[in-house]
Amino acid sequence: MKKVITYGTFDLLHVGHINLLKRAKALGDYLIVGLSTEEFNGLKNKKSYYSYEERKKILESIRYVDKVIPENSWEQKVKDVIKYDIDIFVMGDDWKGEFDFLKKYCQVVYLPRTWGISTTKIKDDLKMA
Ligand code: C2G
Numbered sequence: 001m002k003k004v005i006t007y008g009t010f011d012l013l014h015v016g017h018i019n020l021l022k023r024a025k026a027l028g029d030y031l032i033v034g035l036s037t038e039e040f041n042g043l044k045n046k047k048s049y050y051s052y053e054e055r056k057k058i059l060e061s062i063r064y065v066d067k068v069i070p071e072n073s074w075e076q077k078v079k080d081v082i083k084y085d086i087d088i089f090v091m092g093d094d095w096k097g098e099f100d101f102l103k104k105y106c107q108v109v110y111l112p113r114t115w116g117i118s119t120t121k122i123k124d125d126l127k128m129a
Contacts (some may be wrong), residue, residue: 002030002090003084003086004028004032005031005080005084005086006021006029006088006089007033007091008071009035009036009044009048009119010035010036010058012119013058014119017061018083021064023031023090025065030067031063035059036048036052037052037072042084049119052070056068070082077099078105081102086106087106088106089108091109092113093110094127096110101119
């Protein structure tokens with residue numbers, strides 16, 4: 001069984017997230033998502049609209065997602081890749097190069113972002129409405 005992992009906040013879920021999860025799952029048979037906790041969002045200077053529990057519930061309802069684990073730190077990725085016996089690490093290409101240190105442990109794939117949509121854009125557009 002080929003296991004894939006990806007990480008993110010996945011707030012205000014949109015097609016960019018779905019496109020990423022769909023393509024990540026297509027690279028293997030089992031997809032784990034490391035979901036940023038609210039504390040970790042703070043480290044990314046992000047404030048999510050939905051709580052961790054709400055975002056977890058939403059992600060777990062997506063057919064491409066097999067397991068959701070908390071993302072509490074930048075450092076946990078190596079441990080996670082080893083603990084869950086991961087074959088492929090996937091991120092959108094806005095992160096290109098940032099996680100190449102994981103190449104020692106697994107394949108690292110950066111997928112093109114979906115153009116024209118982001119959680120920030122949704123928030124800004126709603127403010128204008
Ligand atoms: N994404 C995408 N296209 C978009 C928006 C997002 O492909 N239009 C991808 C991002 O590249 C990322 C994933 O969807 O791979 C989740 O996006 P975010 O929730 O914004 O994740 P981020 O805050 O970048 O967290 O340790 C890694 C970090 O937790 C990544």
